[in-house]
Amino acid sequence: MKKILMRETGSVDVLYEVEASIPENADNELLIKMAATSVNHFDLVIRKGEYFSTIPKEMQPTFPHLLGLDLSGVVEKVGKDVKGFSVGDHVIGLNRTGTYAEYVVANPADITKITEKADLEKISGFPVITATAWAATVKNGQIKAGERVLVHGGAGGVGQMAIQFAKKAGAVVYTTASEKNREYLLNIGADVVIDYLTTDFTDVVSDIDLVIDTVGGKTHDNSYQVLKRGGRMVSVSMPPNAEKAAQYGISASFVRGELPSNVIQEIVEDYTHGKIKLNIANTFNFDVEDVKRAHLSFDDRATSGKVLIVMGAK
Numbered sequence: 001m002k003k004i005l006m007r008e009t010g011s012v013d014v015l016y017e018v019e020a021s022i023p024e025n026a027d028n029e030l031l032i033k034m035a036a037t038s039v040n041h042f043d044l045v046i047r048k049g050e051y052f053s054t055i056p057k058e059m060q061p062t063f064p065h066l067l068g069l070d071l072s073g074v075v076e077k078v079g080k081d082v083k084g085f086s087v088g089d090h091v092i093g094l095n096r097t098g099t100y101a102e103y104v105v106a107n108p109a110d111i112t113k114i115t116e117k118a119d120l121e122k123i124s125g126f127p128v129i130t131a132t133a134w135a136a137t138v139k140n141g142q143i144k145a146g147e148r149v150l151v152h153g154g155a156g157g158v159g160q161m162a163i164q165f166a167k168k169a170g171a172v173v174y175t176t177a178s179e180k181n182r183e184y185l186l187n188i189g190a191d192v193v194i195d196y197l198t199t200d201f202t203d204v205v206s207d208i209d210l211v212i213d214t215v216g217g218k219t220h221d222n223s224y225q226v227l228k229r230g231g232r233m234v235s236v237s238m239p240p241n242a243e244k245a246a247q248y249g250i251s252a253s254f255v256r257g258e259l260p261s262n263v264i265q266e267i268v269e270d271y272t273h274g275k276i277k278l279n280i281a282n283t284f285n286f287d288v289e290d291v292k293r294a295h296l297s298f299d300d301r302a303t304s305g306k307v308l309i310v311m312g313a314k
Contacts, residue, residue: 001102005064006293009049012295017288025105030085031077032106033313036124037099038070038306039298040157047295066098071106072124074313082108088118089113091266094127100291102311112261114268120313123268125157125278125306130267131257133161136212136234138169140253145170147209150201150226152219153183154190154303155279158236162212163189164276174205176219181304188277202226213237224248281305286312 001020006014025031044050046061075089085091085108093111095104114123135141136158150164153159154175166173167189176196177185183192202222209231212222216237221244223233229249231249233240242254270276284294286309298307 001100002286004286004288005066005100006061007064009047009061012047012292014047015288015292015295020041020101025077025079025200027079027081028083029079030075030082030106030108030111032071032073032091032095032104032111033076034071034073034099034102034104034311035120035313036070036072036122036308036310037068037293038125038128038308041298042067042128043067044241044295044299057202062080066100068099068309069094069096069097070103070124070127071111072120073311074120076103080226083255084108085111085113085157090116091190092118092123092127092268094131094259098308100286101127102286102313104200112259112264114265115272118268120271120308121283121308122278122280123271124310125280126161126267126271127259127264127299127307128257129157129161130156130264131259132236132255133165133212134260134263135255135258136236137162137165137210138204139258140234140255141210141232143169143171143210148207148222149173149210149212150208151190151206151214152210152223153202153214154179154185154193156214157306158214159212160188160277160279161187162214163268166210166212171210172189174201174208176201176215184279210234213218224250279305281307283310284306285310 009105066173072092091111097105149171155177173190174192175190176194179195182193205226207228208226211233213220213235231250233252239254269292282297284290
């Protein structure tokens, strides 16, 4: 089988392709034939060697390293101790030991069986962004109908999912994004789109119940002041400032993501029936030059939406 590894941290040139034996799954594991994966910010952080101090020790790479978190595919083998899965099942999930390979071994706890009607290639863009947005909006954010929510970076993967979670909950949704993404974001549920290139969001919004921050930096720092007392800040970009949160009388938390099976199943069902949208920016084949291009495409801040890498299992 083909797999694409990184030999060290650095530019896309650290990625290289190898032929390897199909791995053997243990009795408590699944062997999955990959349909597709997608590029996430975390892949670039690892590849470039950035922010290692913020990454859990168990997720820091040893070399050669297999990148990738998002997984969609078909179950090839089922360990004898695994319950609830059969050969041929269509599945989705997160694989913390990497996904840039034609076959991967996975922990069943991180994998969810889905309808065979789902497009395995397109849904590969959902796991990481759904896990992060659900944790930020629903679990930590405790979103309620009628609340006013500000989602920073609405055109990004996490941002667009957070908008849709908030709208589904019955919230009034504000988001920051560039003007070119306005129509798409209004279409997926945003009520107000604030062009961050021309407008200071602090001049537009106030008395916000919940801020979901996917941007960080100055945007994060300026968000405390638009929250009502008793409001909530949930950040996926950087840990909030506890002193500042206390000063403004809000609660603030930092999340990495969580993906209950029922949540991802519902997202896939809704996507399959057109009830939820996913902006796919680019799709690349599974060879080393295309994977390099996928990374460069994701790193291009002019690109909005998910970047997929397709292996082809059906």
